[in-house]
Amino acid sequence: MEQNGIAAIQEEIVEEFSLFDDWMQRYEYMIELGKSLPKIEEQYKTDDHLIKGCQSKVWVHAELVDGRLVFTADSDAIITKGIIAILIRAFSNQKPADIIAAKTDFIDQIGLKEHLSPTRANGLVSMIRQLKLYAVAFEAQLES
Amino acid sequence: MFDVARIREDFPILKRQVNGKPLVYLDNAATSQTPQQVIDAIVDYYSRYNANIHRGVHTLSQEATEAYEAARVKIQKHFNAAKAHEIILTSGTTHGINLVAQGFTDLLHPGEEIWVSALEHHSNIVPWQMLCERSGTRLRVIPMNETGELELEGFLKELSPKTRLVFCNHVSNALGTVNPIEKIISAAHQVGAAVLIDGAQAAPHIKADMQALDVDFYTVSAHKLCGPTGAGALYGKEAWLEKLPPYQGGGEMIAEVTFEKTTYAGLPHKFEAGTPNICGGIAFGAALDYLNAIGMDRIAAYEHELLAYATEKLLAIPGLRIYGEAAQKTSVISFNLEGAHPYDVGTILDKLGIAVRTGHHCAQPVMDFYRIPGTVRASFSFYNTRQEVDTLVAGVGRARQMLL
Numbered sequence: 001m002e003q004n005g006i007a008a009i010q011e012e013i014v015e016e017f018s019l020f021d022d023w024m025q026r027y028e029y030m031i032e033l034g035k036s037l038p039k040i041e042e043q044y045k046t047d048d049h050l051i052k053g054c055q056s057k058v059w060v061h062a063e064l065v066d067g068r069l070v071f072t073a074d075s076d077a078i079i080t081k082g083i084i085a086i087l088i089r090a091f092s093n094q095k096p097a098d099i100i101a102a103k104t105d106f107i108d109q110i111g112l113k114e115h116l117s118p119t120r121a122n123g124l125v126s127m128i129r130q131l132k133l134y135a136v137a138f139e140a141q142l143e144s
Numbered sequence: 145m146f147d148v149a150r151i152r153e154d155f156p157i158l159k160r161q162v163n164g165k166p167l168v169y170l171d172n173a174a175t176s177q178t179p180q181q182v183i184d185a186i187v188d189y190y191s192r193y194n195a196n197i198h199r200g201v202h203t204l205s206q207e208a209t210e211a212y213e214a215a216r217v218k219i220q221k222h223f224n225a226a227k228a229h230e231i232i233l234t235s236g237t238t239h240g241i242n243l244v245a246q247g248f249t250d251l252l253h254p255g256e257e258i259w260v261s262a263l264e265h266h267s268n269i270v271p272w273q274m275l276c277e278r279s280g281t282r283l284r285v286i287p288m289n290e291t292g293e294l295e296l297e298g299f300l301k302e303l304s305p306k307t308r309l310v311f312c313n314h315v316s317n318a319l320g321t322v323n324p325i326e327k328i329i330s331a332a333h334q335v336g337a338a339v340l341i342d343g344a345q346a347a348p349h350i351k352a353d354m355q356a357l358d359v360d361f362y363t364v365s366a367h368k369l370c371g372p373t374g375a376g377a378l379y380g381k382e383a384w385l386e387k388l389p390p391y392q393g394g395g396e397m398i399a400e401v402t403f404e405k406t407t408y409a410g411l412p413h414k415f416e417a418g419t420p421n422i423c424g425g426i427a428f429g430a431a432l433d434y435l436n437a438i439g440m441d442r443i444a445a446y447e448h449e450l451l452a453y454a455t456e457k458l459l460a461i462p463g464l465r466i467y468g469e470a471a472q473k474t475s476v477i478s479f480n481l482e483g484a485h486p487y488d489v490g491t492i493l494d495k496l497g498i499a500v501r502t503g504h505h506c507a508q509p510v511m512d513f514y515r516i517p518g519t520v521r522a523s524f525s526f527y528n529t530r531q532e533v534d535t536l537v538a539g540v541g542r543a544r545q546m547l548l
C-alpha cells in the first residue's frame with residue numbers, strides 16, 4: 001500500500017472524527033470540511049454532472065491527470081457538500097484501479113452510517129457509485 | 145376541554161425515542177399515526193375472522209363481509225354520501241384518481257378541455273396528462289398567486305362547453321391552502337363539466353359533505369386519517385359511476401362470465417376487481433369511528449390553534465419564510481431558512497428526534513412557482529402539542545446556528 005493510498009486517507013478521516021463526542025460536533029466538522037471542497041468549475045454544473053437520487057443537487061466532475069483521477073464537486077446543500085468533500089478527499093488523486101477496488105466502510109466508522117441506507121434522500125450511495133463509475137470509465141480508457 | 149395528553153395515550157408510537165430524543169412527529173400530511181383502537185381492529189380481524197368476502201357461505205366469510213360492508217357505510221355516513229354504493233373502496237387517493245381518469249378515456253373527444261389547479265400533487269397531474277394524451281384533449285391550469293391561493297378569474301372566464309373535467313385538491317399538500325372548491329364545482333357544473341376533488345389532505349381536518357358540495361368525485365386515503373396504508377375511498381355520484389366503464393377486470397366485478405361475453409356487477413363491485421384490502425377497509429372504518437368519537441370540529445379547532453401558535457413562533461426566527469399564507473389553511477407550515485437548503489434543516493431536525501418532510505412534496509410546479517428547490521414542511525395533527533411546537537422552533541434555531 002503506498003503512503004497516501006485510499007485506505008490510509010480513510011484511516012486519517014476516521015481518526016479525525018473519533019475526536020468528537022456527539023453528532024453535533026461531527027456534523028459541524030463535516031460542514032467545515034464542505035468549505036474546503038475542491039470546487040467544480042461553473043461550466044461543469046450541468047445536468048450531465050448531476051448525481052441522480054439526491055434530494056439536494058450534487059455535481060461531480062472527474063479528470064485524469066498523470067494517470068490519477070482528480071475529482072471536483074459542489075452541492076446546493078451544506079451537509080451534502082460535507083459528505084461529498086469527505087468522499088473526494090478519500091478518492092481524489094488516486095489511480096482509477098485503486099478507486100474501483102476501494103472499500104467504503106469508513107463511512108460507517110465516522111458515524112454517518114445512517115446516510116448509507118439506499119433509501120436516504122441524500123444519496124450517499126449514489127455519490128459513491130458515481131465516483132466509482134467515473135473510475136471504471138477512465139480505467140477502460142487507460143486500458144485501451 | 146380538548147385533552148391532548150389523554151389523546152396521546154391512544155398512540156403507542158408517540159412514546160418512541162428517535163436518535164435518543166423523544167419523537168416529535170410533524171409529518172402528518174404524509175401519513176398520520178395509528179391509535180390503539182385501529183391497531184386493535186386490525187389484530188381482531190386477523191385473530192378472529194380473516195376470510196375472503198362476498199361469496200363464502202361459511203360463517204367467517206359472512207362476518208368479514210359484514211364488517212367490510214359496515215365500513216363502507218361508515219365512510220358513506222362520514223362523508224354524507226346519498227348511497228353506500230357510491231363509495232368505492234380503493235387502495236388510496238391515487239387509485240381513485242386513476243380509476244376516474246381511465247374511465248373518462250372514451251367519454252372525451254379531441255379539442256375538449258380538462259382543467260387542473262397549479263397547486264396539485266403529482267398524482268393529480270400525471271394521470272390527467274396521460275388522459276389528455278390518450279383522448280386528444282387539452283390540459284389547462286388554474287394559476288396560483290404568491291400567497292399560495294388559486295386565481296379563479298381566468299378559469300371562470302374561460303370555462304365553456306368544451307370543458308369536460310375539472311380537478312383540484314381540496315387542500316394543497318405542499319402549502320396547506322384550503323381551495324374554494326364550492327365555487328369551482330358550481331362554475332364547472334354550469335357548463336356541464338364533471339369535478340373530481342382530491343380530498344387526501346383535507347379529510348384529516350375537514351369533514352366534507354358530498355351532498356352539500358354536490359361534487360361528482362371525491363377521493364381520500366385512510367392512512368392520512370389514522371387508518372392503515374393501502375386503503376382509501378372514492379366517492380362518485382351514482383350517475384357518473386354507472387356511466388364509467390370498469391377500471392380493472394377480475395373476480396368480484398362480474399355478474400356473469402362466458403367466453404362470448406361478460407356482464408359486469410352493479411355498483412360498487414364493478415370497480416372492485418379482485419380480493420380487496422379487507423382488513424384495511426375495516427380498519428379505515430375503525431379510524432373514522434375514532435375520529436368521530438373525538439369530533440372533527442373539535443379536532444379542527446385544536447389544530448387551528450396549534451397552527452396559529454406555530455406560525456407566530458416560527459416567524460420570530462430571523463430569515464425564516466413561510467410559503468403559503470392563504471387566509472384559509474390547514475395545520476401545515478411549509479418554510480425555508482434563508483441561506484439554508486431544506487434538506488440540511490431536515491437532517492438536523494431528524495437528529496433532534498423531529499420528523500418533518502423536506503423536498504418538493506410531489507408538487508414540483510408549486511416549488512417552481514416560488515423558484516425554490518423545496519421546503520421544510522411541518523404538519524400538525526390533533527395529537528401534537530404546544531411543547532412539540534416549541535421543540536421544533538428550538539430545533540430550527542439550532543439548525544440555523546449550525547448552518548448559517
